[in-house]
Amino acid sequence: MSEHGHGAGHGHGAGGHSGHAHGVAADADRRWLAIALTLITVFMAAEVVVGVVASSLALISDAAHMLTDAVSIVLALIAMRLAARPARGGFTYGLKRAEILSAQANGLTLLLLGVWLAYEAVRRLIEPPEVQGGLMLVTALAGIAVNVAATWCISRANRASLNVEGAYQHILNDLFAFIGTAIAALIVVLTGFARADAIATLVVVALMAKAGYGLLRDSGRIFLEAAPADVDPDLLGDTLVGRPAVIEVHDLHVWEITSGQPALSAHVLVDPDGDCHAVRRDLEALLRRDYGITHTTLQVDHVAESMLQVTRPGERTDGPGHCEEPHGPAHRDEPHPH
Structure with missing residues (x-):
C-alpha cells in the first residue's frame, strides 16, 4: 500500500505554515x-x-x-x-x-x-x-x-x-x-x-x-541539489532504517529548495506486518524534530508487496530489484531477512 500521496500532502502542509510566517x-x-x-x-x-x-x-x-x-x-x-x-x-x-x-x-x-x-x-x-x-x-x-x-x-x-x-x-x-x-x-x-x-x-x-x-x-x-551542509545523507539513511518496522530506505534525496528550506524524498520498505501509516508518521516526526526537515515526500510500501510487483521471471527477490536505476545506496536493516 503506497503512502506517496499522503506523505506529499503532509509535507506541503507543513511547508505552507512556515511559509506564512x-x-x-x-x-x-x-x-x-x-x-x-x-x-x-x-x-x-x-x-x-x-x-x-x-x-x-x-x-x-x-x-x-x-x-x-x-x-x-x-x-x-x-x-x-x-x-x-x-x-x-x-x-x-x-x-x-x-x-x-x-x-x-x-x-x-x-x-x-x-x-x-x-x-x-x-x-x-x-x-x-x-x-x-x-x-x-x-x-x-x-x-x-x-x-x-x-x-x-x-x-x-x-x-x-x-x-x-x-x-x-x-x-x-x-x-x-x-x-x-x-x-x-x-x-x-x-x-x-x-x-x-x-x-x-x-x-x-x-x-x-x-x-x-x-x-x-x-x-x-x-x-546542484546537494544535501544541506549540516546533513550527512548516509547517516540520515542509517537513522531512518533503524526505526521500528523499517526494512530498507533507498532513493533517498535531500536537497534545499532555497536557503533554509530543506526537502527530502525517499522510498521506504517496511516489514510485511508493519503499519505503513504509523511508520510514515514516525519518520516525518523524526525528520522534523532532529533535522528541521518539514517538506517530506515518503513512499512507504510493504517489502513483500513491492518485491512481488516488480520481480521478473528468474530474477532474485533478495536484492534491490525494485528500481531499474537506483539513485544512491540502499540502507538496509541487516538483522531482518529480505
Missing part, C-alpha cells in the same frame, strides 16, 4: 534592507568623488565594494519579491531560487571586481602616486560609521536566507575594509608611506575574494 518576516527584512541601501548609496557617491580628489585607490576600491553591496541589496530585494510569489504553472516551487541566483551573481561580481582592483593595487605598489592622507582618513572614518549603521540594519533581517546573509557579509567585510583604509591613511599622514594605500586595497581584495567564493560555493551547492 516567513512572508510576515519578509516585509520587515525588506524594510531593513531598504534603509541599509539608502545609507550605502549616498555615502558611496560621496566616496567616489573624494577618492578621485585624494588619488586614493583604497577609497575607490572601498566605494567599488560598496557598489557591490548596493547591488547585492537591490538583487536581494528583487529576489525576495519574486520568491514570495505563489507556485503556479511550470514553476512548481514558485520562484524561490531567485534568491540563490541573486547570491550567485553577487559572488561572481565580487570576484571579478577583486581581480581588477588587485591589478591596480600591484601597479600602484610599483609606481605609487601622491596620496592625500588627511582627506583619505576623514572619509574612511565616516565610512566606518556608515557601515556600522548598515551592518546593524541588515543584522536585524532574517540571516537564515543566503540572500540576506550574502548582503550582510558584504557590508561586514566592507566595514573591515574601511578600518584597514583608515589605518593606511594614518600611516600616510604620519610617515608619508604612499604604498600603504595599495596595501590596504589588497586587504580589501582578499576580503572580497573570501566573500565571493563563499557565496558561489553555497549557492552552487543548492543549484
Whole structure:
C-alpha cells in the first residue's frame, strides 16, 4: 500500500505554515534592507568623488565594494519579491531560487571586481602616486560609521536566507575594509608611506575574494541539489532504517529548495506486518524534530508487496530489484531477512 500521496500532502502542509510566517518576516527584512541601501548609496557617491580628489585607490576600491553591496541589496530585494510569489504553472516551487541566483551573481561580481582592483593595487605598489592622507582618513572614518549603521540594519533581517546573509557579509567585510583604509591613511599622514594605500586595497581584495567564493560555493551547492551542509545523507539513511518496522530506505534525496528550506524524498520498505501509516508518521516526526526537515515526500510500501510487483521471471527477490536505476545506496536493516 503506497503512502506517496499522503506523505506529499503532509509535507506541503507543513511547508505552507512556515511559509506564512516567513512572508510576515519578509516585509520587515525588506524594510531593513531598504534603509541599509539608502545609507550605502549616498555615502558611496560621496566616496567616489573624494577618492578621485585624494588619488586614493583604497577609497575607490572601498566605494567599488560598496557598489557591490548596493547591488547585492537591490538583487536581494528583487529576489525576495519574486520568491514570495505563489507556485503556479511550470514553476512548481514558485520562484524561490531567485534568491540563490541573486547570491550567485553577487559572488561572481565580487570576484571579478577583486581581480581588477588587485591589478591596480600591484601597479600602484610599483609606481605609487601622491596620496592625500588627511582627506583619505576623514572619509574612511565616516565610512566606518556608515557601515556600522548598515551592518546593524541588515543584522536585524532574517540571516537564515543566503540572500540576506550574502548582503550582510558584504557590508561586514566592507566595514573591515574601511578600518584597514583608515589605518593606511594614518600611516600616510604620519610617515608619508604612499604604498600603504595599495596595501590596504589588497586587504580589501582578499576580503572580497573570501566573500565571493563563499557565496558561489553555497549557492552552487543548492543549484546542484546537494544535501544541506549540516546533513550527512548516509547517516540520515542509517537513522531512518533503524526505526521500528523499517526494512530498507533507498532513493533517498535531500536537497534545499532555497536557503533554509530543506526537502527530502525517499522510498521506504517496511516489514510485511508493519503499519505503513504509523511508520510514515514516525519518520516525518523524526525528520522534523532532529533535522528541521518539514517538506517530506515518503513512499512507504510493504517489502513483500513491492518485491512481488516488480520481480521478473528468474530474477532474485533478495536484492534491490525494485528500481531499474537506483539513485544512491540502499540502507538496509541487516538483522531482518529480505
